[in-house]
Amino acid sequence: MDLPSFLWLWKIAAWSMGLSLLTYVLLGFSGIWMLNRRLSKRPRPAWLRPFHYIVGAILVFLVLLLLAIGVVGTLGYYGSLGHSPHLVAGLxxxxxxxxxxxxxTQINxxxxxxxxxxxxxxxxxxxxxxxxTLTGWTVVQKYLP
Ligand code: HEM
Ligand code: HEM
Incomplete structure (x- = not known):
């Protein structure tokens, strides 16, 4: 497969990565908020737990999407996996x-x-x-002009 037609795949990867970092931050805030309310025995806003759950589901989806892009892209280009520490990091x-x-889902x-x-x-x-991110950023350099 030729390189320019492949770059778009890594661009989706970079955007998904940005979004997953955003979801991580949102999960951190909403999680600590829940923790704080529980420890101080104050009621938490009704939307907080569903919000945390939905954002969590989005994070899982993005991470699986990145895995699929990484595996498909690497297989398409090399025909095999495991060309850098990025594989271990991704898994x-x-x-x-x-x-x-x-x-x-087991918390109670x-x-x-x-x-x-x-x-x-x-x-x-x-x-x-x-x-x-660091290992992904390193391998991306190989594809950039
Ligand atoms: C992978 C996706 C995630 C899902 C599906 C998820 C879901 C949940 C659920 C269902 C709870 C229990 C809420 C309850 O007490 O009823 C919870 C608690 C919590 N989550 Fe997550 N979460 C996710 C990711 C994260 C992340 C990335 C962070 C932090 C960066 C985080 C921080 C917390 C904390 C601190 C609590 C404790 C709340 C407490 O002690 O009351 N979560 N999460
Ligand atoms: C949760 C995030 C990510 C996961 C789960 C993931 C997963 C993977 C996997 C499993 C591979 C195959 C690696 C191999 O077999 O050698 C791969 C390849 C690759 N990924 Fe990721 N990745 C993630 C984030 C990123 C990011 C943030 C970038 C760029 C900044 C990136 C760029 C690449 C590139 C360029 C390859 C091709 C590998 C090569 O040429 O050696 N990935 N990814």
Missing amino acids: LVVALALTSAISA PKRTWARSLHIATNLLLFSGFVFV
Whole structure:
């Protein structure tokens, strides 16, 4: 496949990445807001939890989209995977995002471990995003004119 026709794919990747970082920030704010209300035993706005849930679903969708673009694009270009540490970084982010989303569905007063797991995976997810962005940025340089 020739390079210019491929660049648009990496542009979608870059935009999706920007959006997923935005959703991460929104999830951080709304999550800490919920935590704060729970600890101070004050009621939280009714929309807060659904908002956090929907934005979380969007984050999972974007991360899976990025995985699909990365795999399809790399297979299309090289015919194989694993050309840089970016593969490990990408798989790590996908695994963390899915663990976070699954643990989130388990959060309730009887299962306090689920909340700890959710918060811990999301803190790790931050480093994952940094790692995937830096390694992605490095491989993108090969395609730029
Ligand atoms: C992957 C997508 C995500 C989904 C589906 C999701 C969903 C949820 C759900 C259902 C809860 C439980 C709310 C409750 O107490 O009823 C929760 C709690 C929480 N989430 Fe997320 N979340 C996601 C990502 C994140 C991210 C990225 C962060 C931080 C950057 C975050 C921070 C928090 C925090 C701090 C709580 C604790 C709230 C509390 O202690 O009351 N979440 N999340
Ligand atoms: C959550 C975010 C992301 C995920 C899950 C992801 C996933 C992947 C995966 C699995 C591959 C195949 C790698 C291989 O087999 O060597 C890939 C390739 C690639 N990704 Fe990403 N990616 C993400 C973010 C990014 C970002 C932010 C950029 C650019 C700034 C980017 C640019 C690329 C490029 C250029 C390739 C081709 C690999 C190469 O030429 O060696 N990705 N991505």
